[in-house]
Each structure stands twice: as structure tokens, then as C-alpha cells.
Amino acid sequence: MTANYLSVTLLTGYIARKFNADPYLKKVYVQGELSNFKRQASGHLYFTLKDDKSQIRTVMFAKAAQTIGFQPEDGMKVLISGRIDVYERGGNYQFYAQEMQPDGVGALFVRFEQLKKMLTDQGVFSEAHKQPLPAYPQRVGVITSPTGAAVRDIMTTLKRRSPQTDIILFPAAVQGDQAIVEVARQIKRADQFEPPLDVLIVGRGGGSIEDLWAFNEEQVVRAIYEAKVPIISAVGHETDTTLSDYVADYRAATPTAAAEIAVKQTVELLTTIQHQQQRLTDSLKNVLADKKQRLAHYQERLARQQPQRLIEQQYQQLDNYQQRLIAALKARVTAQRFSFERLSWQLQQTNPQARIQRGQEQLEQQTLNLVKAYRAQLEHKRLTLSHKINQIESLSPLQVMQRGFSLVETKTGTVLNKVTDVALNEAVRIRMRDGVLTATVTKKEMSAHGSSKNSKL
Structure with a gap:
């Protein structure tokens, strides 16, 4: 009965041969999104290539990976060419990538440069149009997504540096086609807000050129240019530059930096107030110190009269120390356990067996x-x-001789093809299909298209 059953190895090998025999799988061009991207120390790349409905495991060995001119990241859309094959040891098929390039970045870059040139020629980015920032803003507007790190960074920084400043949030999508309309509309709304804003921050966190593209659209750039309120652009990070950064009155490297710029003058005012407050606090401390000294004197006299209370306080303090010690020991044990688990995981990851298998x-x-x-x-x-x-x-002339023709040569082996090449009485050899004849020229006759003269011996 078992003779009809294949082993896993034989079945996997059969499937692998089917893949190798298919010419359409030897050179495949695929468009997709990167996921679970990992770069090994050996230089090999392992990731999943996916779209909305499917995904395929992909490997790109170090030699091919060295030809990539960009840094792949999760979520990046790419164009990849390579072959489909079976990894027999794992029993699964996967894509072996040979070439990879970003998908769509080139077209967006051309569009970016063309729009930038047009707006520059129109004077939209002129320094003369930019407005100075107010020294002590009372109301700061913020246009960004109501969720995410950017709004938290801006709000936290503004409240920390200038707690007396009013913050008005104008929520808007900051990615995709919807963001273009919402950001432009909120800029116009903030510009007409009552009471008027002193400064407006427009921004979001970092991202790819596709993620930031809404801030490169002409509709958003025009809205910033036409606004009367001073605007700080905080789109992306230091290395990300959009057309909104060029047109804004001030450009911040990050959302946090934008908040610091918006209220940077307020810090100096608060510092002066803090110095005055410190002087007042010191005076009060001196008064309180004198009062505390007198109170301590009275407490000491009272303690001498009631030693039991002093003992009870010591017991309570001892209990507090004991609880703190137990909590510290538990925290130390937890930290050591976490460190041990992390080291164990690292040891497993550096197991040489996996590298040997890949080799x-x-x-x-x-x-x-x-x-x-x-x-x-x-x-x-x-x-x-x-x-x-x-x-x-x-x-070969032998093939010609098979059809009844012969070859005439001189004694030295030179082939004769004209009557004028041989003299009378000269010995010649006639090579035929089955042998050679030796003859002497006794007469020469020219053909009709040659000389009409005959020579005879």
C-alpha cells in the first residue's frame, strides 16, 4: 500500500522541477509593496511583496542587493524583476529578486520640479512676500491631523513653553487626495478666524514623497501664499522639503521645532517672571524657615513628653522602607528576567546553523x-x-566530381580553369571521381567568346 505514497522530499522535488521547467517563471516582472523588510548581516534581503489581495515571500541575495540605489523600507511601492522557484528545504515557493527600483517616485519628482519652477517664476516663493513672526503670540493655530505624533508634539511643546497662549486646532487630513482640499480649506478658515490668530502652524510628521505630496499641490501652496496670518511650515523632517516649505513665512525642520519657533520669544518673558518669582519664593522661604524652626522647637519639647508617638512613627517609617525594598527587588528581578530573555533571543538569532543552511x-x-x-x-x-x-x-570539389565533372591540374597541383594557363606539350593531370589521369596537351582550342586562333602540334 505504501508504494503509492510519495515522500515529502520527492513531492517537493517534483514541484521544484515543474517550476524550473516553466519558461514564464524564469523572468518575472512584479509590482507591489514591501512588508516585513529585513537586511541580514550577510547583505541578503528578506521581505514580503504584497498588494491588496495577495503576498509572496521574496529574497534578494547580497550581490543583487548591492545594485540598489535607494534604501528599501516597509510600505514602499517597488518594481521588481526576478524568477519564481521553490525553496525545497522549507517546502514553499518564493520570488528571487534580481533588480528593484521605486515605483512612481520619478514621475512625482518631475512633477515637483515643474511646479516649483512655475511658482518661482511667478514670485510665489519671493522673500519679499514673507512676514515676520510675532514676538508674544496670544493665539496660535495648528492645522494637522487630529491623531498622530505631530499634533501631540506641537501641543505638548506649546503648552510647555507658553502655557498662557491659546491653541486652536484646525483638524485636516494630511495624506491623500482628500488632504489637498481639507488643508487648503482650513488655511483659509484659520486666516479668517475671530479673534484673529497671531501665527499659524501647518504640518505633519515625516513620510515618503507620496505621503507628503498634498503639501506640494498648487492649491495648498496658493492658500499659504494668500493668507494674511504668518505661517510656519512643519511638513516632514529635516531632509523632507515640500513646496509648502518654500512659500511659508518660516520653515521648521519638525513639528516640535515649529512649536518652539512660534513661542520662542515667550520663553524669555517667562524666564524674567521666573527670576522674580524665585526672589519672592526665597523671601517666603526665609520666613517659613524661621517659622519651621520655632515649630520644630515646640515639636521637640512635645516629643520628649510623648516618646510612644516617636516610636510609632519609626515603626511606620520602617514599614515604608520595607515596602520600597520589596518593590525595588521585584523590579530588579523583572529587569533581570527581561534581560535574560532578550539575550536568549539574540543567541537564537545568531545561530550559525541558519547561515549554513542559506549558504x-x-x-x-x-x-x-x-x-x-x-x-x-x-x-x-x-x-x-x-x-x-x-x-x-x-x-567540396569531390561533390562536383560525383556528378561526372573532372578537375585538370598542372604537375605542381595548380588547378587550370583557362586554356591560356597551359602550354602545348605540357603534361597535365586529370583528377576524376575514381582516380587520376596523366596527359599531354597536343592541341588548344579557344571557345567562341575567347580567341579564334587554334594552336596545333
Whole structure:
């Protein structure tokens, strides 16, 4: 009964051969999104290529990865070419990438540069149009997504540096086609807000060029240009620059930096107030210190009269120390356990067996490719040789002799093809299909298109 059953190895090998035999899987071009991207110390890249409905495991070995001119990241859309094959040890098929490039970045960059040139020529980015920021803003507007790190960073920084400043949030989408309309509309709304704003922050966190593209649209850039309120652009991070950054009155590297710029003068005012407050506090401390000293004197006298209360306080303090010690020990044990688990995980990740398996896989694949290339080259040489032999045989004079023709040569072996090439009484050899005749020229006759003169001996 078991003779009809295949082993897992045989079944997987059969499937692998099917993949290798399919010519359409040897060079495949795929468009998708990167996910679970990992770069190993060996330089190999492992990731998942996916779209809305499917995904495929992908590997790109170090040699091919060295040709990439950008840094792949999760969520990045790419164009990849390579082959589909079976990883027999794991029993799954995967995509072996040979080339990879970003999808769509080139077109967006061209669009960015063209719009930038047009707006520059129109004077939209002129420094003369920019407004100074107020020294002590009372109301600061913020246009960003109501969720995410950007709004938290801006709000936290503004409240910390200038707690007396009113903050008005104008929520808007900051990514996608919807963001273009919402951001432009909120800028116009904030510009007409009552009571008027002193400064307006427009921003979001970092991202790819696609994520930030709403802030490169002409509709948003025009809204910033036409606004009367001073605007600080805080789109992306230091390395991300959008057209909104160029047109704004001030550009901040990050959302946090925008909040610091908006209320930077307030800090100096608060510092002066804090100095005055410190002087008042010091005076009060001196008064309180005198009062505390007198109170301590009275407490000491009272303690002498009631020692039991002093003992009870010591008991309570001892209990507090004991609870703090237990909590510290528990925290230390938890930290040591976490450190141990982390080291164990790192040890597992550096297991050399996995690297050996990858090396064997690569060696097996390279061996297979070499055998295929050798066989293909040998077959090509065989066909070339056969073709050359046929050409030589078709040009051989022996083939002509088989049809009844003969070859006339001089004694030295020179082939004669004209009557004028031989003299009277000269010995010649006539090579025929089955042998050679020796003869002497006794008469020469020219053909009609040659000389009409005959020579006879």
C-alpha cells in the first residue's frame, strides 16, 4: 500500500522541477509593496511583496542587493524583476529578486520640479512676500491631523513653553487626495478666524514623497501664499522639503521645532517672571524657615513628653522602607528576567546553523545554474560544428566530381580553369571521381567568346 505514497522530499522535488521547467517563471516582472523588510548581516534581503489581495515571500541575495540605489523600507511601492522557484528545504515557493527600483517616485519628482519652477517664476516663493513672526503670540493655530505624533508634539511643546497662549486646532487630513482640499480649506478658515490668530502652524510628521505630496499641490501652496496670518511650515523632517516649505513665512525642520519657533520669544518673558518669582519664593522661604524652626522647637519639647508617638512613627517609617525594598527587588528581578530573555533571543538569532543552511541553498542553486549553462553551451557547439561540416561538404570539389565533372591540374597541383594557363606539350593531370589521369596537351582550342586562333602540334 505504501508504494503509492510519495515522500515529502520527492513531492517537493517534483514541484521544484515543474517550476524550473516553466519558461514564464524564469523572468518575472512584479509590482507591489514591501512588508516585513529585513537586511541580514550577510547583505541578503528578506521581505514580503504584497498588494491588496495577495503576498509572496521574496529574497534578494547580497550581490543583487548591492545594485540598489535607494534604501528599501516597509510600505514602499517597488518594481521588481526576478524568477519564481521553490525553496525545497522549507517546502514553499518564493520570488528571487534580481533588480528593484521605486515605483512612481520619478514621475512625482518631475512633477515637483515643474511646479516649483512655475511658482518661482511667478514670485510665489519671493522673500519679499514673507512676514515676520510675532514676538508674544496670544493665539496660535495648528492645522494637522487630529491623531498622530505631530499634533501631540506641537501641543505638548506649546503648552510647555507658553502655557498662557491659546491653541486652536484646525483638524485636516494630511495624506491623500482628500488632504489637498481639507488643508487648503482650513488655511483659509484659520486666516479668517475671530479673534484673529497671531501665527499659524501647518504640518505633519515625516513620510515618503507620496505621503507628503498634498503639501506640494498648487492649491495648498496658493492658500499659504494668500493668507494674511504668518505661517510656519512643519511638513516632514529635516531632509523632507515640500513646496509648502518654500512659500511659508518660516520653515521648521519638525513639528516640535515649529512649536518652539512660534513661542520662542515667550520663553524669555517667562524666564524674567521666573527670576522674580524665585526672589519672592526665597523671601517666603526665609520666613517659613524661621517659622519651621520655632515649630520644630515646640515639636521637640512635645516629643520628649510623648516618646510612644516617636516610636510609632519609626515603626511606620520602617514599614515604608520595607515596602520600597520589596518593590525595588521585584523590579530588579523583572529587569533581570527581561534581560535574560532578550539575550536568549539574540543567541537564537545568531545561530550559525541558519547561515549554513542559506549558504548550502545558494551553493546548490549556483551548481544547478552552472550545469544548465554547460549543457546549453555544449549543445550550441555541437550544432555549430554540424553546420560547418555541411557547409564544407557542399563546397567540396569531390561533390562536383560525383556528378561526372573532372578537375585538370598542372604537375605542381595548380588547378587550370583557362586554356591560356597551359602550354602545348605540357603534361597535365586529370583528377576524376575514381582516380587520376596523366596527359599531354597536343592541341588548344579557344571557345567562341575567347580567341579564334587554334594552336596545333
